[in-house]
Amino acid sequence: MKSPLLSLPGAVPAEGVDEGVAAHYGDLFREQRALADGTGFVDLSHRGVVAVTGDDRLSWLHLLLTQHVSDLPTGEATEALILSANGHIEHALYLVDDGTTVWAHVEPGSQEALIAYLESMKFFYRVEVADRTADTAVVHLPAGSITEVPEGVAVRQTPYGRDLFLPREELEAFADRAGPPAGILAHEALRVEQHRPRLGFETDHRTIPHELGWIGTAVHLQKGCYRGQETVARVHNLGKPPRRLVFLHLDGSEVHLPPNGAEVRLADDGPDGRKIGFVTTSVRHHELGPVALALVKRNVPVDARLMAEETAAAQETVVEP
Numbered sequence: 001m002k003s004p005l006l007s008l009p010g011a012v013p014a015e016g017v018d019e020g021v022a023a024h025y026g027d028l029f030r031e032q033r034a035l036a037d038g039t040g041f042v043d044l045s046h047r048g049v050v051a052v053t054g055d056d057r058l059s060w061l062h063l064l065l066t067q068h069v070s071d072l073p074t075g076e077a078t079e080a081l082i083l084s085a086n087g088h089i090e091h092a093l094y095l096v097d098d099g100t101t102v103w104a105h106v107e108p109g110s111q112e113a114l115i116a117y118l119e120s121m122k123f124f125y126r127v128e129v130a131d132r133t134a135d136t137a138v139v140h141l142p143a144g145s146i147t148e149v150p151e152g153v154a155v156r157q158t159p160y161g162r163d164l165f166l167p168r169e170e171l172e173a174f175a176d177r178a179g180p181p182a183g184i185l186a187h188e189a190l191r192v193e194q195h196r197p198r199l200g201f202e203t204d205h206r207t208i209p210h211e212l213g214w215i216g217t218a219v220h221l222q223k224g225c226y227r228g229q230e231t232v233a234r235v236h237n238l239g240k241p242p243r244r245l246v247f248l249h250l251d252g253s254e255v256h257l258p259p260n261g262a263e264v265r266l267a268d269d270g271p272d273g274r275k276i277g278f279v280t281t282s283v284r285h286h287e288l289g290p291v292a293l294a295l296v297k298r299n300v301p302v303d304a305r306l307m308a309e310e311t312a313a314a315q316e317t318v319v320e321p
Contacts, residue, residue, distance in 0.1 A: 019046070034182055037144070050103075068222070103136075136165050195318045208232070244295070249316070251313070258308040267305035279292050296315075302315065
């Protein structure tokens with residue numbers, strides 16, 4: 001979905017999975033500072049939107065998701081995962097129920113596979129699943145924003161701000177009164193600062209929730225059975241995940257940021273040392289400078305000096321070893 005807000009002054013299109021919205025509007029650090037101060041908005045209208053209706057919507061989703069949602073109060077935001085039979089993360093959903101509909105936004109382009117899975121699991125339950133991406137745009141208002149939300153719009157209120165499920169036809173009019181726009185790069189910089197994982201960035205084909213700190217925020221350990229629960233329970237009760245998420249402070253003298261997938265090694269082992277992890281997301285932060293999230297082996301010492309490709313990096317613990 002190509003956003004009409006790409007026609008705003010200074011808009012530079014994003015690339016890759018975030019194609020369709022603006023990477024920035026001409027001043028990356030100004031946009032970050034605005035979001036941190038609670039002003040402006042982020043156009044996330046490229047994200048997939050899935051709606052689930054019907055009397056059984058919450059009890060049915062409860063059986064499929066990692067999160068406890070059978071009694072989810074109206075208007076309360078939550079997030080949840082769908083796992084493979086082996087416990088690997090396949091989908092991440094950001095949810096809210098408005099009293100008649102469960103609204104979820106998901107990674108761009110992932111909604112078709114998610115809906116196919118949900119449709120295969122309907123059986124006799126009174127639910128309907130719909131792809132609402134074409135008529136619904138996700139907009140993010142940062143924490144502290146006083147921008148008024150249009151009546152009737154579903155809202156996910158979180159500690160990081162509000163996600164609005166806005167009728168796509170109202171996107172341009174809303175942007176006119178919502179303050180200065182911030183691009184996806186500013187949104188990503190704050191996400192990295194907050195150590196929040198993102199599907200497809202901090203995950204690969206074998207990632208389990210424990211590695212990223214999604215236990216508690218997206219996985220409920222006391223709920224009933226769901227696909228992949230055996231792995232979740234076994235790792236939680238009997239062992240440790242093989243990898244852990246870390247936050248990296250990168251050497252600011254380097255011109256280029258290490259890209260997604262860049263190999264991480266122990267600095268003491270030199271450039272020919274063995275790979276002990278990889279960079280998942282790297283950004284330039286308005287206060288912290290160049291920083292990144294990375295996934296490393298669990299047994300890497302928490303005080304070890306690291307190298308992300310050719311860039312020196314000091315680590316902060318996100319997930320305990």
